[in-house]
Every structure is written in structure tokens, then in C-alpha cells.
Amino acid sequence: MNKNFQEADDKLKAQILDQIPAPVMAVNKDLIVTYINEAGKKMLRKSGDEILGIPCKDLICTDQCGTDDCAMLKAMRAGKTHSSRTVASIGEQTLPLEFSAVPLLDEAGEIIGGLEFVLDITERVLYENRLKEQSHTIREMSTPTIKLWEGVMVLPIVGVVDSMRAQHMMESMLTKIAETYAKVIILDIHGVAAVDTAVANHLIKITKATKLMGCDCILSGISPAVAQTIIQLGIDMEAINTRATLSDALTEAFQMLNLEVKVKKS
Amino acid sequence: MEADYRTAITVIENSFIVALPAEMTNESIVNIEKMITEKAYQTNINGIILNFSMVTVIDTYTYQAFERITNVFALMGIQTIWVGLRPGVVFGLIDLDVVINPKIKIAINLENGLALLHKSKR
Structure with a gap:
């Protein structure tokens, strides 16, 4: 058998x-x-x-x-x-x-x-090649640095911030600062869904880098939910200049540059 | 030991502009420190601008050395401003997780550095 x-x-x-x-x-x-x-x-x-x-x-x-x-x-x-x-x-x-x-x-x-x-x-x-191409495109798209005013730049962040992206953001920001001699840079995190310790760390690093370049950094677009999580996590954001909205940040930037916006009387 | 003469010092209105060389060894940093502190003491100086725009690499030691120099000048009542740190250099410093002293004044270029110096003098 x-x-x-x-x-x-x-x-x-x-x-x-x-x-x-x-x-x-x-x-x-x-x-x-x-x-x-x-x-x-x-x-x-x-x-x-x-x-x-x-x-x-x-x-x-x-x-x-x-x-x-x-x-x-x-x-x-x-x-x-x-x-x-x-x-x-x-x-x-x-x-x-x-x-x-x-x-x-x-x-x-x-x-x-x-x-x-x-x-x-x-x-x-x-498939892998296509994926590589796509991620490259997304990376290129995801880090625009916009000149908002003479000496004021805005970097809006949308989506998820991982360490790869944070590195890329820092790179593009520093080169832009060196090119344009911007004095103030506004980092708008309105589009970032969740801020955890890792993301906060990346943001702190970026602000540190801009300071080394001789440029002030304002972090804007902090929603109540994000502010609450940051406090709950006990992250020390003392070193960073933070504002609730982009317009608040712009007002702050104008103050730093000694600029004033007036209503024209007609 | 022979002194390193690759550092250019320009004097404008009671302030120094020190153009730092592209590459610095530990010895040349010590030389530069000795040279500028003595010169600042002899001449009537109240502001110093350290121009890093030629510097291609800064490690932890170099950073700390210049932080020390800045503190030395602060003790002598002299304002120190760092200008022209390159993106690559900054990237390296952040990568090394260097603790940046927030008291150090930094400007993007020489023009802004001089403006900052004038503002703080007033």
C-alpha cells in the first residue's frame, strides 16, 4: 500500500x-x-x-x-x-x-x-516604474513655495507629512529662501489632517533650518483640533511662532517687515 | 604653527566683516578666533558680521566653535551676526541635530546683516 x-x-x-x-x-x-x-x-x-x-x-x-x-x-x-x-x-x-x-x-x-x-x-x-514616476510627480507637486509679498513666502502643506516629504520640503524651502532672500516664510498646515509627534518634529526642524538661514518662520493654519492634539501630546512648540489662520500670519509678517495695510478713503 | 591668512577682514563704520574661507580645519578656526578677537580689542569695534557665504560644510565642532566666538564677543559687548549660511550647510546642521542657540542673530545676506546691525546699534 x-x-x-x-x-x-x-x-x-x-x-x-x-x-x-x-x-x-x-x-x-x-x-x-x-x-x-x-x-x-x-x-x-x-x-x-x-x-x-x-x-x-x-x-x-x-x-x-x-x-x-x-x-x-x-x-x-x-x-x-x-x-x-x-x-x-x-x-x-x-x-x-x-x-x-x-x-x-x-x-x-x-x-x-x-x-x-x-x-x-x-x-x-x-507597475513599479509607473509607481515611481507617479510618486515623483506627486512629490514635485506637493512642495510649492509661493511668493506672497516682497520678502514673504508661503509654503502650503496638504496631505500627510512623512520624513521623506519633510526632507524635500525643507530642501525646496531653503533653496527658495537663498534665491529670493525672503525675510519671512509662512508654513501653512491647514491641509494637514493629523499632526502627531513625528509631524510636529519635522515642522520644528524646518523652522530651525529657516532660522539658520536668517529667515523668520510663522506656522499658520492650526485648527482647534490640531491645537488640542498638540497640547494633549505635550509637544513643546514654544520655539515656533504660531498663528491660527493664514491671514493672521500675513498680518504678523507685515508687522515684522514694518509694513502697514490701510483702507483708502474715497 | 603658521597663522592662516586666508581670512579677509573688512572694516566698515566700527564693524568688522569677516569672510570665512570655504573649508576650515580645527586649527584654522582657532587662528581665526585669535585674530578677530585681538583685532576687535585693539580697534574700536562694536559689531561683527561673520560671512559664511563661501563656507561649504559646517560640522558640529565648527558650529560650536563659532557659537563660542559669538559668546566671547557678547562678553566684550560686541554684537555678532552670522550671514549667508548656504542651504546645503543648513541642511547638514539640521541633519546632525545640532542644538541651535536662539540667541545667535542670523541674516540671509550681508545687506540684511548690516541693516540688523544698524538697527540694534540704535
């Missing part, structure tokens, strides 16, 4: 490997292909006879082939699974691939070769 099961199992094993939709390939110690499943043959567009007995670098050529970076060699040397990502050229095509190399052991536990499990990640790479 047990033996029958074992036999069926051996037959099934080969079928299972052939039915896996991802290419699986085995090589010996000299990197000569000793086994490839159906999906692998399909990917290489070759029959089994054309593949077996041929060095793997002639079939799937990557930048790592023949160097110490070869994942298969690394896996065989270390006796451990090694995963990596690469761009491979197969015939005329180039494909971005992700693969895991596993050392193959015989019954005695000696390493006799390696097994490679390949995934085609063309689509994933496409």
Missing part, C-alpha cells in the same frame, strides 16, 4: 513539476542543464533536446553570468537558497526575472548541482 503510494508519488512528482506555470531548471556543478520543466521549455521556445546538456548561460544570459555574483554558484557554495533579481536575455528577448537558486543534494547530502525557480516579473517591473 505504502509502496504503491510511493510509485504514484514519483510519477506525479514529474507531472507536478511540468504543470507548474513557472520555469524550473536544474543544473549540475558545471552549470550544465540537466532538467527543465514544460514552462521552462515554453519560455525558451525550445524542445527538451535543444536544452539539456547545454551550459545555462547559453540559454538564459544575465549580467551575472560567469561572475562571482552568479546566484547559482553562490547557492551551491553556501548550501543555502539564494534569491535575486536580474534582467536576462533569452534569444532575442530581454526579460526582467526574479529567481531563487537552491542547491541540489544527493542522498549522502553532497551538493551535486542546483535547482533554479524563475518568475517572469515584466508586469511587476512595469
Whole structure:
């Protein structure tokens, strides 16, 4: 009973490997292909006879082939699974691939070769690139610095402030200050939904940086809810000049620059 | 030890303008400090502008050295104003988490620095 099961199992094993939709390939110690499943043959567009007995670098050529970076060699040397990502050229095509190399052991536990499990990640790479592009666009959009008056700049912040964005904001602000010689900069956080300790820390850092540039910073757009959370969290904002609305901040800025707005009598 | 003569000092209306070199070693900072404190004592000076616009990098030590210089001048009754810190330098200082002394007066450029000096003299 047990033996029958074992036999069926051996037959099934080969079928299972052939039915896996991802290419699986085995090589010996000299990197000569000793086994490839159906999906692998399909990917290489070759029959089994054309593949077996041929060095793997002639079939799937990557930048790592023949160097110490070869994942298969690394896996065989270390006796451990090694995963990596690469761009491979197969015939005329180039494909971005992700693969895991596993050392193959015989019954005695000696390493006799390696097994490679390949995934085609063309689509994933496409998505990733698109995502990168989009985040770049968003980052560019998210940090506008507007000149409001001679010597007064406004930086409206909308959305979430994470450390990446805070860095970018600081960068764009400092370069703008250096370019325009602004004396006052208003940081409007009206559009920031939640202010926690991390966000407050970033804001404090930004104000510190503007002070070093010789520019006064006013933090505006602090809604009652935000003010309450800041107090509840016990964040010390003493060092920062804060105002409730943008217009209050502008009035303060005018005072700093000794400017006065008058109503014209007609 | 040979003195570092790469620092230019300009005197205008009882105040100094010290143009600091692009790169400063710990020794050259000590030299600069010695030079300007002695010169300020000899001549009748009541304001000093430290011009950082050429300086490309400031580390914690440099910052603290200049903070000390500012405090020394404050003790001598001389107003010190830092001008022209570059965005990259400021970025570096913030990254290093340097504790900025709020008493230090900083201006964006020489023009604003001189205006600040005149205002505080009055």
C-alpha cells in the first residue's frame, strides 16, 4: 500500500513539476542543464533536446553570468537558497526575472548541482516604474513655495507629512529662501489632517533650518483640533511662532517687515 | 604653527566683516578666533558680521566653535551676526541635530546683516 503510494508519488512528482506555470531548471556543478520543466521549455521556445546538456548561460544570459555574483554558484557554495533579481536575455528577448537558486543534494547530502525557480516579473517591473514616476510627480507637486509679498513666502502643506516629504520640503524651502532672500516664510498646515509627534518634529526642524538661514518662520493654519492634539501630546512648540489662520500670519509678517495695510478713503 | 591668512577682514563704520574661507580645519578656526578677537580689542569695534557665504560644510565642532566666538564677543559687548549660511550647510546642521542657540542673530545676506546691525546699534 505504502509502496504503491510511493510509485504514484514519483510519477506525479514529474507531472507536478511540468504543470507548474513557472520555469524550473536544474543544473549540475558545471552549470550544465540537466532538467527543465514544460514552462521552462515554453519560455525558451525550445524542445527538451535543444536544452539539456547545454551550459545555462547559453540559454538564459544575465549580467551575472560567469561572475562571482552568479546566484547559482553562490547557492551551491553556501548550501543555502539564494534569491535575486536580474534582467536576462533569452534569444532575442530581454526579460526582467526574479529567481531563487537552491542547491541540489544527493542522498549522502553532497551538493551535486542546483535547482533554479524563475518568475517572469515584466508586469511587476512595469507597475513599479509607473509607481515611481507617479510618486515623483506627486512629490514635485506637493512642495510649492509661493511668493506672497516682497520678502514673504508661503509654503502650503496638504496631505500627510512623512520624513521623506519633510526632507524635500525643507530642501525646496531653503533653496527658495537663498534665491529670493525672503525675510519671512509662512508654513501653512491647514491641509494637514493629523499632526502627531513625528509631524510636529519635522515642522520644528524646518523652522530651525529657516532660522539658520536668517529667515523668520510663522506656522499658520492650526485648527482647534490640531491645537488640542498638540497640547494633549505635550509637544513643546514654544520655539515656533504660531498663528491660527493664514491671514493672521500675513498680518504678523507685515508687522515684522514694518509694513502697514490701510483702507483708502474715497 | 603658521597663522592662516586666508581670512579677509573688512572694516566698515566700527564693524568688522569677516569672510570665512570655504573649508576650515580645527586649527584654522582657532587662528581665526585669535585674530578677530585681538583685532576687535585693539580697534574700536562694536559689531561683527561673520560671512559664511563661501563656507561649504559646517560640522558640529565648527558650529560650536563659532557659537563660542559669538559668546566671547557678547562678553566684550560686541554684537555678532552670522550671514549667508548656504542651504546645503543648513541642511547638514539640521541633519546632525545640532542644538541651535536662539540667541545667535542670523541674516540671509550681508545687506540684511548690516541693516540688523544698524538697527540694534540704535
